[in-house]
Amino acid sequence: MSKYVFGVDVGGTSVKMGLFDKEGNILDKWEIPTRTEDGGKNILPDVAKSIQSKMKEKGIEKEEVIGAGLGAPGPIDAEGTVYGAVNLGWETFSIRDTLAQLLDIHVKAGNDANVAALGEMWKGGGKGFKNLVAVTLGTGVGGGIIVNGEILTGASGAGGEIGHIHVQDGETEVCGCGNTGCLEEYASATGVVRLARRALEASSEPSLLRKRPVELLSAKAVFDAVKEKDALAIQIAEQFGEYLGKGLGVIAGVVNPEIFVIGGGVSKAGDILFDFIKPYFDKTVFKGCKNVEFALATLGNDAGIYGAAKLVLE
Amino acid sequence: MSKYVFGVDVGGTSVKMGLFDKEGNILDKWEIPTRTEDGGKNILPDVAKSIQSKMKEKGIEKEEVIGAGLGAPGPIDAEGTVYGAVNLGWETFSIRDTLAQLLDIHVKAGNDANVAALGEMWKGGGKGFKNLVAVTLGTGVGGGIIVNGEILTGASGAGGEIGHIHVQDGETEVCGCGNTGCLEEYASATGVVRLARRALEASSEPSLLRKRPVELLSAKAVFDAVKEKDALAIQIAEQFGEYLGKGLGVIAGVVNPEIFVIGGGVSKAGDILFDFIKPYFDKTVFKGCKNVEFALATLGNDAGIYGAAKLVLE
Numbered sequence: 001m002s003k004y005v006f007g008v009d010v011g012g013t014s015v016k017m018g019l020f021d022k023e024g025n026i027l028d029k030w031e032i033p034t035r036t037e038d039g040g041k042n043i044l045p046d047v048a049k050s051i052q053s054k055m056k057e058k059g060i061e062k063e064e065v066i067g068a069g070l071g072a073p074g075p076i077d078a079e080g081t082v083y084g085a086v087n088l089g090w091e092t093f094s095i096r097d098t099l100a101q102l103l104d105i106h107v108k109a110g111n112d113a114n115v116a117a118l119g120e121m122w123k124g125g126g127k128g129f130k131n132l133v134a135v136t137l138g139t140g141v142g143g144g145i146i147v148n149g150e151i152l153t154g155a156s157g158a159g160g161e162i163g164h165i166h167v168q169d170g171e172t173e174v175c176g177c178g179n180t181g182c183l184e185e186y187a188s189a190t191g192v193v194r195l196a197r198r199a200l201e202a203s204s205e206p207s208l209l210r211k212r213p214v215e216l217l218s219a220k221a222v223f224d225a226v227k228e229k230d231a232l233a234i235q236i237a238e239q240f241g242e243y244l245g246k247g248l249g250v251i252a253g254v255v256n257p258e259i260f261v262i263g264g265g266v267s268k269a270g271d272i273l274f275d276f277i278k279p280y281f282d283k284t285v286f287k288g289c290k291n292v293e294f295a296l297a298t299l300g301n302d303a304g305i306y307g308a309a310k311l312v313l314e
Numbered sequence: 315m316s317k318y319v320f321g322v323d324v325g326g327t328s329v330k331m332g333l334f335d336k337e338g339n340i341l342d343k344w345e346i347p348t349r350t351e352d353g354g355k356n357i358l359p360d361v362a363k364s365i366q367s368k369m370k371e372k373g374i375e376k377e378e379v380i381g382a383g384l385g386a387p388g389p390i391d392a393e394g395t396v397y398g399a400v401n402l403g404w405e406t407f408s409i410r411d412t413l414a415q416l417l418d419i420h421v422k423a424g425n426d427a428n429v430a431a432l433g434e435m436w437k438g439g440g441k442g443f444k445n446l447v448a449v450t451l452g453t454g455v456g457g458g459i460i461v462n463g464e465i466l467t468g469a470s471g472a473g474g475e476i477g478h479i480h481v482q483d484g485e486t487e488v489c490g491c492g493n494t495g496c497l498e499e500y501a502s503a504t505g506v507v508r509l510a511r512r513a514l515e516a517s518s519e520p521s522l523l524r525k526r527p528v529e530l531l532s533a534k535a536v537f538d539a540v541k542e543k544d545a546l547a548i549q550i551a552e553q554f555g556e557y558l559g560k561g562l563g564v565i566a567g568v569v570n571p572e573i574f575v576i577g578g579g580v581s582k583a584g585d586i587l588f589d590f591i592k593p594y595f596d597k598t599v600f601k602g603c604k605n606v607e608f609a610l611a612t613l614g615n616d617a618g619i620y621g622a623a624k625l626v627l628e
Contacts, residue, residue, distance in 0.1 A: 254474070289475065
């Protein structure tokens, strides 16, 4: 009787893997390196070998495995086809078919941010909800949207790419995506540093943030200074909150979620983030979509393996 | 054998009704008045009576009816519960259960804009697509989002309420929803008039739009003047296109549709609308979501009855 499921989260440097029972209890967790050379052609065979060796180690028969879910960076459609993943060297091919052939088990695949959102819904900060938007404030801003318990994949696998919604005209610095004025340019960890750098340059107001060289500025330093009631840091956090709060207000108006689950490095600042985001959200969101909860993500780097496992259980 | 389906579109003054076969061919179409007095308590009984009398007229047995779908203004969740519909006098109750009890057939209900979007997907401007955003540029701006062929209802039935996404800071005129700076304030028929009024006040530049009293300004007059290459009208259309193009860019970044289907009174200007919308869309949308078609809605006021019929066929 099938009772095990594997969750695989492919990153640019390592592949995180987890073995779960079908209730979502994690039984084992490990990593292997991501071999991105040669167009990333070794990645899926490495994953397959690792899963097979784990099955052998645990004495798990193929008949006991429900399947393997996989999340990876890049646009991946509902059928598990990836349309290029620069960080992995991948071009367009079917992840699902390739891995299913290697393992001879049921496979599903999705975009890593979307899969992580599913993980947070299943076992994390969004537990108990079926309509949620996960927002990852890391080096960039990632997102995943869950509608009625299912990932909103979109036409080309780019659903929930909320880091690149346009929120500011006249921005001169170019976003990683090639546009200017994306949410990511202000609400990511590097975005907070951008706002901080600009605020420090625009005034000579004393601040805890001036105690270290500007190259060492970080989102953490800003929010630590906020907790010390540093006026300039609070001003920076207000700007961050205005961009993100209005952006989330627009997203809420479009998809009407029950909850936002905020994760990523910046979210380590904790609940204090919401003090800066919510006023701008409340002020601009459509009233019919205002009734949204805000929660912190709780699975951290494991959200991807949980979500990948859940993907295959759907 | 079941082969007929009814589509019902409840509006503030009349209820549009259609009889379809299950392939979506319309067999008959009629209207009854909407009796909004007494909390709108007569509306559904009137609908039921009208359906029953149509069945009698056509000699249709109950066993031949697959069901009846209904669209109505206001937030309506996936289970067919409406959470108040001011224009109809309705408070919170189950449309589905009430109408199903009256008719003893299968009933589904949804928000009118969402249902119209489904109609455009099934038989209108979005035919052949499964991921679309319908945008209705009428007195207000309405919207409906279809994901994988199904309506994105949202947590409280307010999914796709894109008229009220915040697109402008510092707006002083208040939107019907109570906020300021909503997309609807610039991209609806009344929004185009607002932009026109402001442009006419801001300069003394000659324009075809000055030939009639300012009270007679309309979105149609603006786009008619655009077609005459009137410089001021073109400037107004550019503003309209900038607000709408950027707004649609954000929506595309969130839900990654295959196509936008634009309807409502303003859309009668025709394909020329896209000349003003697309440049701003292209400039700001995330590249992974850029590959979207733009089409005009084709069903007009019948989109609601088509979509309501489709709702029950799903």
